[in-house]
Amino acid sequence: MTQGPLTTEAGAPVADNQNSETAGVGGPMLLQDQHLLEKLAHFNRERIPERVVHARGAGAYGTFKVTADVTPYTRAAFLSEIGKETEVFLRFSTVAGNLGAADAVRDPRGFSLKFYTEEGNYDLVGNNTPVFFIRDAIKFPDFIHTQKRDPYTGSQEADNVWDFWGLSPEATHQVTWLFGDRGIPASYRHMDGFGSHTFQWQNEAGEAFWVKYHFKTDQGIKNLTAQEAEVLAGKDPDSHQRDLRESIERGEFPTWTVQVQIMPVADAATYRFNPFDLTKVWPHADYPPVEIGKLELNRNPENVFAEVEQAIFSPAHFVPGIGPSPDKMLQGRLFAYADAHRYRVGINADHLPVNRPHATEARSYSRDGYLYDGRHKGAKNYEPNSFGGPAQTDRPLWAPTAVAGSTGNHVAPVHAEDDDFVQAGNLYRLMSEDEKTRLVDNLAGNIAGVSRADIAERAIGNFRRADEDFGKRLEAAVQALRG
Ligand code: HEM
DSSP states (O other): OOOOBBOOOSSOOOOSSSSSBSSSSSOOOOTTTTHHHHHHHHHHHHHOOOOOOSOOOEEEEHHHHEEEEOOTTOOOOGGGHHHHHEEEEEEESSSSSOOOOOSSSSEEEEEEEEEEBBBBEEEEEEESSSSSSSSSSGGHHHHHHHHSOOTTSSSHHHHHHHHHHHGGGHHHHHHHHHSSSSSSSSSSSOOOOOOOOEEEEEEEOOOOEEEEEEETTTTOOOOBHHHHHHHHHHHHHHHHHHHHHHHHTTTTOOEEEEEEEEEEEEGGGGSSSSTOOTTTTOOOEEEEEEEEHHHHHHESOOOOOIISSSOOOOOTTTTEEEEEOHHHHHHHHHHHHHHHHHHHHOTTTSSTTSSOSSOOOOOOOOOOTOOOOOOOTTTSSSOOOOOOOOOSSSSSSSOOOOSSSOOOOOOOOOTTTOOOOHHHHHHHHHHHHHHHHHHHHHHHHHTTOOSSSHHHHHHHHHHHHHHHHHHHHHHHHOOOOOO
């Protein structure tokens, strides 16, 4: 920052930043005090709408390095060579809390990654969980309404949360995960990340594969118990944000080992689970994760508002060789994010330094709008043109997907072993006795806060259907708490 006198926004020197101008000593203030008016007006406009979900977060820049040859599966240029490095920006977040909420709460964590590749920015907007609560985007606004503040009480309400989960049995797997040990990570550094959805990779020969991404923390998994989190959230609401910034300041750069599960397209139709159902994992025994890279965070943003609050990530930001799957959640997200960005940051949000491509440039014919910076100068604003303007490549980014049948509000296809409870039950049975006890206690503590017995009973019924023992223990624990 250059030094020099304080100025107005127009650059004129300011004579007094302590005393506003008045008509005489002790008199009313004057409209001609441009500095005062500008200061008050700018202050009133300092906030932009917070994200409707994942409002609370922290971010850092870093590097992704390729460690395995994945060219048989994808032609994405940033994955083309072992040793190749790409700049990234990663924003971590919680889901339900507002902008000023505490970090140490039981909630999934967002894991939004922007790869600044030479073929454009690739955004992978995942969570620290491999699955999600619902499997169709049409349910997302209802789900989030139950997680945020009730329109009457203005608070988060256990009744709403458990009413929705009880009536949405597909949530049982993710809820079992959330109330288990990993439901409150000790920091953003000590948790895994997941792309969560199934995505498509396409190789140079045009062959397609279905893939799932995993980011395994090299710091080791560390969690907080419900009691530890309660104390920390009260004492230090910024705990996770501070931990990330300070570790990078100390030169302790957090890293993650990046893995993918790869499914040949021909397997998808007959796989035992619908491979595009976000409430299910692909068990590792079926498709073992293979290591493909290393992710390191090593640079803090200089300005949180400019680089974290105004950062935009969209699941629709793909690059050649990577594309969507027919997962109905992902499909809905392909619309929702860019729409949110236009509302929240504005139509030229992609032009901001954190959001624009860093390893190439955007060459579109979209123009003007609020805060347009004139970057296209006098270039033609239509296409086709005879002035050497950018033109289409004629090569789709990803492979076409085969479709069948008629349009309609179809339930997603159900495969041989699909039901809403099988993987929740498997997760429960994998836990040690101690883990099961903590899971049941965490759930019971929450369900006991529900005011209506039928809502609590329906919610418990879903866990019983996942595993008889799970349901029995939970019912007893809730009864003990309710007296
Ligand atoms: C159809 C379901 C979903 C819809 C409609 C939806 C919509 C949204 C919207 C509107 C935002 C705010 C974006 C912004 O203002 O910049 C957001 C943020 C976010 N969502 Fe979703 N979401 C959905 C499902 C998911 C799922 C399944 C995941 C993870 C697997 C996820 C992860 C995130 C993350 C990490 C953010 C924060 C992005 C950031 O750091 O800026 N969402 N979501």
